[in-house]
Amino acid sequence: MIEQNKMEKIVSLCKRRGFVFPSSEIYGGLAAIYDYGHYGALLKNNIRDAWWKHMVQLRSDIIGLDSAIFMHPTTWIASGHVGNFMDPQIDCRKCKNRMRADHILEEHGISADKQPIEFINEQINKLREEKKIKCQFCGSTDLTQARVFSLMVKSNLGSPTEELSEENVVYLRPETCGGIYLNYKNTVDSMRVKLPFGIAQIGKAFRNEIVARQFIFRTREFEQMEMQYFLHPSIMKEKYEMWKELRWKWYLEYGIPKEKLNWYKHEKLAHYASEAYDIEYKFESLGGFKEVEGIHARGDWDLSQHSKFSGIDLTYFDQEKEEKFIPHIAETSVGLNRLFFMFIDNAFTEEKIDDETRTVLKFNKNLAPIKIAVFPLLKNKPELVAKAKEIYDSLKINYMCEFDDNGNIGKRYRRQDEIGTPYCVTVDFDSLEDKKVTIRDRDTMQQERVEIEKLEEWMKDKLAF
């Protein structure tokens, strides 16, 4: 069941506390595009770093990449996106909103996965006759037939006019892995890597998604974190299982309970793929399990296609075995913005304390946007303010910290709870005598006195930086 309330509360908190803003709001907004404020940018960076650490820093078999968003347009013809990357849409004639026809069918237990538009319309018409479909937005039954809708976002480069002509059209990449395939040869040549090895990259992707009001779950501009693991087909099964296990563990390590995770096996696969699973997370604010990450065994299709269309030999030569072959690929692909939503959905907690409700984001401490808040007990006592500033200045070298002297301590705790700050450090009058401060824990609300001298060490024990 969708916790409508929870979705509204998350959207409101994200805006009010500077995590996520609707894009171009002063001009009325731009559908399915969002901006990230101070705390949002910090949280997104921390999730990105947590992924990069596991996928690149801690592995000797993975190389990093940062390829351009614009690529030669043939890339997307070779990959099949120009001809096939489409979604079926239905429009409401009354309110002009647009809906995904395949999602409507799914709600009635009919899978439209990889089905032609004729099949989709046949099923939609049956539901229409049975009076089982209506507009999700205004309830009208005056809906169009389903039509296919390209998800590719087009632009032009080097054209003297603003018009798109076929010869100067370029696409904003719909997935980041295209840049990885095109840099496979550069990576082998420059990094002297041997199979199996992976290339990982994080970056923006663009899709002309049919808008479906799910906050940042599905947007038209988003960031992907993708890793393509190149290997000999004989070890695909073993490495595919390894990546499934490693990616699953990453979620547990960052605080997602295993009951909120699920494997979804794709039964209908692209002709080149041998296996595809999604990691799903149970979004309370979206009413159930939804895909957050895909793990795919893609065969040798990508490199074969790019080899064919570019005329460049992308085979790998195994010197020991004296074998030449096009490497196969195991892919892990996850949306950074979708993970952001997942971590907020999981962290969002409301607790009754006496007559008040405490809203707290119980993030994994290493993902929290602000790690430590430092307060002087009173704003108008210069000696407390000076000591608190001194502590803030020394902690901020290693941790993202915030100094706050506004309002009473209770209010300052609530503000930090709402953005998920794990520790609040308060300098009071005793601090000037005993050289100790009070540390308050976000989750337990327990307080502890710690020597100022030992503060850095205390934090080091609890937080990574």
Ligand code: GAP
């Ligand atoms: N290279 C494979 C690929 O792109 P995908 O299933 O289309 O596969 C992978 O996308 C992940 O990217 C998804 O699991 C999701 O987390 C994220 N993603 C895809 N489309 C998105 C969108 N419109 N908005 C936000 N995230 C999206």
